[in-house]
Amino acid sequence: MLLAFIWTLLGWLSLLGYLVIASVTLWRLWRPQKHPLLFLKPLLIATIVCHLLYLTEGAVTGWLKLDTPEAVAVVLSVLVAAVAFWQFKQSKMEAPLGFLLPLSAILLAFGSFERPTLLPSELRRDIWLVHVALLMGGYLMLMLAFGSAVTHLLKLWSLKRKRPLALLEKLPPLEKTERLTSQLILLGFPLLVLGMVVGIVWARMEGKSEWNDPKVLFSILTGGVFAAYLHARFVRRWEAATLHWLVVVGFICLLVTFLAVPHTLAME
Known part of the structure; x- marks a missing residue:
């Protein structure tokens, strides 16, 4: 039960991390600044690591078999995040993070829950x-x-x-x-x-x-x-x-x- 909670938490941290990074990037496009944010790259790496761990849990437990739309969405989301990181590293520009990471967050949200939750x-x-x-x-x-x-x-x-x-x-x-x-x-x-x-x-x-x-x-x-x-x-x-x-x-x-x-x- 505890492990299941931890894996779910990793998925949510990934989702939240992508949204935070994208929001900061869009704000900096609104108000351009000369100095880069030093925490942006480490935060992006940490978020992608959480996402990969969440993906690994799915592969180990067997629910990530690419036979459902949810599983495909989770895999696509990490690929989009990887492309965003590559663009950020190659071009030295923060702008791609602002419009690629929201797409990754949307795809990851599709796989957030495997079953209905009573609220x-x-x-x-x-x-x-x-x-x-x-x-x-x-x-x-x-x-x-x-x-x-x-x-x-x-x-x-x-x-x-x-x-x-x-x-x-x-x-x-x-x-x-x-x-x-x-x-x-x-x-x-x-x-x-x-x-x-x-x-x-x-x-x-x-x-x-x-x-x-x-x-x-x-x-x-x-x-x-x-x-x-x-x-x-x-x-x-x-x-x-x-x-x-x-x-x-x-x-x-x-x-x-x-x-x-x-x-x-x-x-x-």
């Missing part, structure tokens, strides 16, 4: 409301980022015209909308990821199958698009116009997730 109805409701609140906060920030991206594209289109439209000349400068878009995504992306992780853990505790839930699949797709934006913005340094069109694509995915896929605040 008081009030606690179940509170966890569900936290999940909804985080998602709504993420949706709001990403929708505002879409508005800023459209403003940037309209301003850019107006400047390229021989006769700029007087109405569009009143829009904010390109530098301001570009900075605002990235800042809003740096806020909305972690909220979306945290909301997904809480929702996945809640579903696992309730014994529900999240793999058949289209909301989960579309949310992962949406998060992937905005993670691609962060990669293109802070690592690849794409031109602003292409970046903002990527935000438009992300908003379309977000709209499909929010409107086309049925949502409810009531627990089944």
